[in-house]
Each structure stands twice: as structure tokens, then as C-alpha cells.
Amino acid sequence: MKQLIGVDLGGTSLRAARMDTGGHILQHHSVATAATAGPEAVAAQIVALVEQVMGDISRSDIQGVGIGSPGPLDPFEGVVFRAPNLKGWVDVPLRAMLEKGIGLPVVLGNDGNAAALGEWHMGSGKGCRDFIYIGLGTGIGGGIITNGQLLLGRKGAGGEVGHIQIEGSGPVCACGQVGCWEAFASGINFARWATETLQSQPESALYAQAIAGKVTPADIFAAAVQGDAPALDCVRREGEYIGRGLVSLLHLFSPERIALGGGVMAGAALLEPHVRRVIETQAMEPFRDVEIVYAHHGEHAGVIGAAALLLS
């Protein structure tokens, strides 16, 4: 089997790795993204990184290069519409720009879909016909495999799992809507509402920190492990928010398995009973026995996912 190269295009770092089709990393390298230098400069960085991770391997032993990128993009045309945190990126035909420089097939996909494909082909979703990956980080991203295919939809824009509405009102989401799942359950939003809540709970060990406006999910999990009741209550509420979004996804997709990943899953053991309770009480009976698992790919999720775009 040929090897794969994955490139994770972020606003801060640009990471590349060469791996086998099982996701075992053979060589990897990263650089700071030239975020203000424009698309041509970043494309040149990507070409150089790919050259580096290729090492002594011949081009004929490489299947291609997958590029995972945040932000709105067209995976069919290989065009990045806008890239958050990258200056001057508007309608960039990245695939065409890179194929010339790299001399290998290039596939472009959004990072949530890429991570889902990585878990499906090489991780927690192996062997499933219907699988969902949810990444709970700063935002909520992910991807959906239905009937053995990545759900893309028109313009490849589907699978925006973070932007299903779970409430008719509430804080404004990063997308501009109110009521999105992400606006309640993502890491940054968990931190926001937990900080607000703990500001009126002097009995919590996190009270002073909350007043100073600095409680993170990690702080909440640490306090909860110590038995801090207000922190435990925040964990319960976060688990319930996560579970409620999953219930809607279950009813729509009836997956065999859902994998959860991202920074918030540092508290998986604490969150899990609450997530499961919501599924057991709010999902309809035929959906309750879904497997809930944790994503396999941690620090290399970005590059493994990007490489898996070549397998979709």
C-alpha cells in the first residue's frame, strides 16, 4: 500500500506528516504559519513541508497529499473561501496551487470532516457503516459517515454539527446565530457559562478564579475530582448539553457509534454518566444502545485526518 501525507493548515501552526494507511506516523514536521504573508507564501511553506516529510521516499510510493483546513471551503473544487486567522485568504484555489508545486494528487477538506475520516479509517470508527465524530474544542466540529460515505452535501458544506439549534434563545454563537449546540457545549462556552455560574457560588474552590474571570474546563474537572459540588454541577450541566446535541444526531443518523474528541474530552470520565443518562432518557428506544467511544487520535488528529481525506 502506498503511504499518505497529511497537512494540517492552522492559523498558528502548519503541520505535516507522512504515514502508512493505518495512520502510523513515519515522519512529521511543523512550522509557524506565515499567517500574514498571503496564500502564495503559505502554499510555498506547504510545498517545502511536504518535501521534508517525504524524506527519501519516491513520489511513486505516495498516494497523495491531504490538506485539512478550517473555515468555509469547497472540497469538490479545492478552493478555500475564507481562512480564519490567515490574512488575505479569499477564494484561494489551494488545491491547484499545491498540485503544481508538489507533483502529487492533492485533496482538500475541512478539518472536522478530516478528523472524522481519520477516526473512521484508522481509529475509533473502523468498520462502521454509520459513524459520527464530534470534536468538542474551542468550537464543535465533526463529520458524519452515513451508509459508508462522508456526508458532504451541496458545496460540501454539510456536517456543521456544532450549528444545530438546541435552544431558541441564549448567547450568540461564533456563527452569529443564537441557540447553537456549540454556543452551550464547546470548550470556550463551557468555560464562559461555568465562570458566570461560579461567580455566585462562594462555596466553590473556584469562586475567586471565577470572580477574576478565568475558569477553564480543566479547572472545573480538577475541582470536580476533589468533590467540589458547584464544579460537579457544572460538569453535570455540560454533560447534559453534550447529550442533548447527540440525541438530535441519533434520531437523524442512527449511527452505530459516536466518537467524542477534542479538549473537553479531558473530562470524559466525569462527563460520561451525564451524557449517557441524557441518551437513555431522551433518545427513542431503538437509538439508546449506540456505542459512545472516545477518539483515538490525540495530538496527531489533524495530520492523520488530513491524510484520511485521501481515503474518503
Added chain:
Amino acid sequence: MKQLIGVDLGGTSLRAARMDTGGHILQHHSVATAATAGPEAVAAQIVALVEQVMGDISRSDIQGVGIGSPGPLDPFEGVVFRAPNLKGWVDVPLRAMLEKGIGLPVVLGNDGNAAALGEWHMGSGKGCRDFIYIGLGTGIGGGIITNGQLLLGRKGAGGEVGHIQIEGSGPVCACGQVGCWEAFASGINFARWATETLQSQPESALYAQAIAGKVTPADIFAAAVQGDAPALDCVRREGEYIGRGLVSLLHLFSPERIALGGGVMAGAALLEPHVRRVIETQAMEPFRDVEIVYAHHGEHAGVIGAAALLLS
């Protein structure tokens, strides 16, 4: 092209029709369902109905028989788990029972999916690769076509569009959950909350009827056409509920087109501006230009959809 036979299995009526692959009905017939006589009796009714609509046509000119049924069922195995309003229906292997009697291939599917396939193959969804049909009747049913395939999921249980959560609290849905889209936007729920609302609005022409507990969607639409302000406000709210569910579906599936059908769509012209406003203000930009259309199949939607199960 061979002809198709569709059978719509309802708790009250059993309808069958023979049609061409364009959904043009050549012969149809219906009888009252023997709802209390058990599965064998209903299967015998179906066999007799199929014989009737077959007329003088030879079996070799018929592709098969599609059966659309409400309630939980396994389309892969052809088993009805439970049929609402049909006595003694538990785990009925309906496909096997019918194939013996009919002597033609039989396909079983849920009525929401069937209606979606009917619209996709022979109606408002023709030519789409990504299409959603939503039927707003007593409940909310429907079906999802993604990447040119009906979304089924594990056990064929996916596509339960009415049971995405749009609120964390509210009235209990027919499924037992709270917060389902159906519990706000379906016809029976529209009638429920509108009746409650109008009970405190003596300025409405519907006030006395609301006090008597009998306002229907048709009443509300009729009053709204006359300019009744409280009725217009109910229409606005119903349109917003419909739109909010659609926003979640847009973000997940990115369909080219959504078709709306069912009894509530009798008020389509009144509801449409509100539905569109929600999409234009709450959906993310790449999703806003989705086509919203109305289902083509009215009174024959059940049998046409059932026949379309043969084409999926």
C-alpha cells in the same frame, strides 16, 4: 419500463395503486383497514388489494410492491416492530408474509421515507443529489436524500426529523421527549399552543372557539387571511418554529432543495415569508440560498411514496 404498485398501510385506510415509474396512477383502490383483526387478516387484505389494482396486467410487467407503514420497522429485514392503531402488531415479518401471497418482490419502508422517495423520484425533488422532504401533519415525518441515497442508518431507524430537539423544555412530544421540533411545529401541536394562546385574546375572531378548545390550523389560516392580528401572530410563530428546525437540517445536510408537505402546508403562502426570514437570518451564509418548495403529491402521496420504495 415496468409498472409499480404502492400500498399505504394506515390504521384507518389501506390504499393501493398501480402506476408508471413517473408516478402517474393507472388504477387505485382502498378499503378500511381490518385494524383489530391481527396481522394475518391485514396481510390478506393487502394481497387482495394488490390483485385488484393489478387488473389485467401480467406479473411480469410489474417491478414489485412497495409498502409504506408508520411506526418503527426494519426496512432491511422487512419487519414491522409495532404499528400504531393496529391491534396485535408486534414484530410482524410483513415482507415475508406478503411475498408468498403476492408472488412479486416486496419492499417495506416507513411512510416518511417513502414520501421523501416519492417526491425525489417523481415529484419536487427530481434531479437533486441532496434533498429533504418534511411532512408537517399530525406529527412531523420525512426523509433525507444525501449524496443520491436515502439516509437509513443503523436498523434503518434514521431520518426521524421530527425528533430533533429545538428547545430544552416544553410540552411532552408523542415520543416521550420534551423539546422535539414536532412538539412545537406539527399540526396537532400548532393547534394546541395556538388554542392556548388565543384563549387570552378576546380581540381575535377565534376567541370563542379557543375557549371552547377547538381551534385548528385551518381556522387560524382562515382568520389570518381576514387580517385577524392574533391569528397572524400564531402564523408567524408557527413559521418560525418550522424555520428553526430547517436551519438545523440545513447545517447538517446542506441540501439543494427542501420540499414541505402535509396538512400544515395548506397555509404555505402565509407561512412562507416567516420560514424564509428565519433561514435568511439564522442559517449560515452558504446555506441561505437553498430552494424551499412544496411537495407535489397531495392525496396520493402515500401510495406514490410506497411505490417509490422500489426505486431507492
